[in-house]
Amino acid sequence: MSYLEFFGVVSGGLATWLAARANIWSWPVGAASVTLFFFLFYQIQLYPDMFLQVFFVITNLYGWWRWTHPKTGEADKQNELRITRLTGRPLILTLASGLVATLGLGALAQNLHRLFPVLFSQPSAFPYLDSFTTVMSIVGTFMMIQKKLECWWVWLVIDLISTYIYFIKGVKLVGIEYAVFCLIAFQGAWHWTREYRSYQTDRQPAHL
Secondary structure, three states: OOHHHHHHHHHHHHHHHHHHOOOOOHHHHHHHHHHHHHHHHHHOOOHHHHHHHHHHHHHHHHHHHHHHOOOOOOEOOOOOEOOEOOOHHHHHHHHHHHHHHHHHHHHHHHOHHHHOOOOOOOOOOOHHHHHHHHHHHHHHHHHHHOOEOOHHHHHHHHHHHHHHHHHHHOOHHHHHHHHHHHHHHHHHHHHHHHHHHHHHHHHOOOOO
16 A cells, blocks of 8 residues: 555545535545545556546635635525535436546547557556546536535445445555445435425424
């Protein structure tokens, strides 16, 4: 186990736990974690995951700003972005777009070592499965930035697949972390659902 893996796991676990609690500090802690994972994934040839970390640095900073600067009518009692739902056709289109993008990225990942042999000396491990978790992580991140409750079910699927990949690749501490993330995803769904329902209660008029 390397220092990159250890500190990336610790900071990533903390960021995910904070996100499940809808705590805005999940974003800056997450930015530190993904910077460490960028270098780790380069070392173990998970190239789509490596590229994903660059995206995550940017989105962690944007998510921090979005949660703390809600638009008119979007704020909760703490003057932070309130939780909303993504259902029906918008949800279907979002997931379908993710699957199409997975096929495109998977084809690219499968041929990176042929297209850029100087940069990528080894073929990509699990090009399509890794690409699926990469694309859907982007989808899940944008859903989380907008505080859509359904993001936690997307993260659960990602975490289950990632747990398998990381154990196979031998980064077992990261694999254990993602197994824990599965539990945190359940916690996040439960906590966010409870908070979302509390908005309905707050809007009900008091009985005299």
